[in-house]
Amino acid sequence: MESLANLEAFIRSAELGSFSAAGRRLALTPAAVSRNVATLERNLGIRLFQRSTRKLTLTEAGERFLSEIRDHVGALQTAITEVSLEGGEPAGVLKVSMSPHFGTNYILPLLPDFMARYPRIRPEWTFENRQVDLIAEGYDAAIGGGLELSSGTVSRVLAPAHIVAVASPAYMRGRALPPDPAGLAALEGIQLRSSNTGRIRQWIMRNAAGDEMPAALTEKIVMNDPAAVARAASLGLGVAMIAMPDGVMYFERGELIRLLPEWYADIGTISIYYASRTLLPAKTRVFVDFITEHFRRNGLAKRFAGSLGASNFRKQS
Structure with a gap:
C-alpha cells in the first residue's frame, strides 16, 4: 500500500x-x-x-x-x-497570522487559557497588517477581515467588520455634531492610507433605513496604521473612521465618541481562516473551536456591530 x-x-x-x-x-x-x-x-x-x-x-x-x-x-x-x-493531546507548532492591534487586544489575552488546556501546542504567531497566503506560506490559521478564500481554504465568521466615525470629547467641545456623513467635511480629518494600495481609504456609510452616503473626511493628517489613526483621534487631533474593535476600548474609557451613531460602513466580516476541513490537524481544529466559542460566549459580534448605534459602547460585565 x-x-x-x-x-x-x-x-x-x-x-x-x-x-x-x-x-x-x-x-x-x-x-x-x-x-x-x-x-x-x-x-x-x-x-x-x-x-x-x-x-x-x-x-x-x-x-x-x-x-x-x-x-x-x-x-x-x-x-x-x-x-x-x-x-491523545493535540500537539505541534500552531502558526497563526493576525493584525497587531486586533491580535494583541482580543486574541493574545486568550493564550494563557489556551495553553493551559493544550500544553503540547506551541504557538508561533505573526502580528502584521497584510493579507497572507494561508496555504502557500504554511499558516495553520489567520484571523482578520477581507482575506480571499483561495482553493483549499475555508472561513468561520467571528463578528461583523464595521467602520464608524469618531472623535474625542475634547475635540468636539464647542463644535456642532455633523448631521450626516457629508457633514464630516466641516471637521478636521485623520485619514488612513492603505498599506496594500497606497491610496487613501474611502468609506461609504449606511444607516438602518438603507440610505448610503460617502464619508466626507478632509486630509489634515494621514497615517497608514488603523491603530495609530484611532489613537490620534483619542488625542483630540480630529475626526477618524475606525473599525469597531479598534474603538471599543476607547468608547468604554470615554476617550472617543461616535459622531454618527446611526451610520456605519460595512466592509464584510472578521473571520478565522484555515485549511480545508478534510485535512485539518487537531491543533488547528481545537484552536478554531476555542476562538469561535470565546467570541460567542462573550458576545463580541454584538459589541463590534456598528449597526447597533451607541448602545453597544457601554462597558459590559
Missing part, C-alpha cells in the same frame, strides 16, 4: 504548484517532498508531473490520479485526526 506521506506530498504539490510551497505546508524540505513524489511515481510506474525550473504541471495521468484519490486521502486524514483527538 502506498504511504500516506507520499500521497499527501503529491496532493499538496499539485494544489500549490511547487515542491517548495508544499514543503512549507507540510513542514518538510522541498527535497523531501520531491523524494516522496518521486517514490510515488516509481511505485505507480507513471509520471505524475511535468517538471520545469519555473513550476510543476500535472500530466494527464496525474490529473486523473489526483481526482481519484483526493477525497479518499482527505477522509483518511480526518479519521486519523479524530482518533488523535480522542486518544
